[in-house]
Amino acid sequence: MQDEKFNRYSFILERTAKKVKQFAQNSFTDNDFDITVDQWTIIKTLYENDDLLQKELAEKCCKDQPTLTRIVDLLIKKGLTERVVHPSDRRSIYLHLTDEGRKKVEAYSPIVASIRMKAWENLTDEDFSAFTRILEKIYNNLSNKI
Amino acid sequence: MQDEKFNRYSFILERTAKKVKQFAQNSFTDNDFDITVDQWTIIKTLYENDDLLQKELAEKCCKDQPTLTRIVDLLIKKGLTERVVHPSDRRSIYLHLTDEGRKKVEAYSPIVASIRMKAWENLTDEDFSAFTRILEKIYNNLSNKI
DNA sequence: TGCTAATATTTCGTACAACAAATATAATCA
């Protein structure tokens, strides 16, 4: 029954992550952001770090490449990003934000920040450092870097 | 820039939850479990608590009803569960495991437990209690139970 | 130079997440 302890931790972790994402998505909808949370992550990352290869962007955002391809397809449909073929390696594709994309990031960033803040109410600085330390430990436990 | 702190916490939380789930799924595949992690959660919960309504099961597993319906469809295809119409309320459906389902839960439980354990290596009892306390606080911060 | 291996991306198939709408049945109340 020692076993069940870890099952329960996994459950709590997944449940909380789901709730945080769902809360953000609902807030996006309430604010009439015509964009999903995952799409936001992409353009925000692109804003902070322009002209990344899709491959690099996928790594930075912890998304696999097929998933990123589809999200980028949607962002292009919405006119927020563009694909630019690498000049000397035609396998590679640079992504960059359109003007509309940049404006959207600038307009939404403070609102997103305030949305994100809500989850961490009533937590102390020690809680924050414990939180990051523990979650990073878990992450590393499962990242078998041989 | 205070803002970005909370964005980062959200990112770490989601990244870790994703990794834990992915690690479990990969281990399932390696062990030739012909079942997904989410499907496992359902039959495991059903095993511990037989004859639940779909609605009750959905709540217990933190899945919404449409999602659960579809997972149950797959479990039925695999012969692991059955739907039984409530005798006096034909809107409601009881779920219960088939013999094959029960056997599968019994066979896989210890293996799943050992898979789940890996994520929490090198953590102390204090870490566990901080982990649950903080994540539950976050969860409750976002559950507006008005 | 020509062939093979490696790389970046896309396509495909299956599964899960969330919400809205549809369906079926039950409960309530005029």
Next chain:
DNA sequence: TGATTATATTTGTTGTACGAAATATTAGCA
């Protein structure tokens, strides 16, 4: 009783996750 409301489930749609395979291109080596 009949109409309305509430409940349990399913269906439809869009988006995300991920592995495998396909495609296109480049790099490395005989």
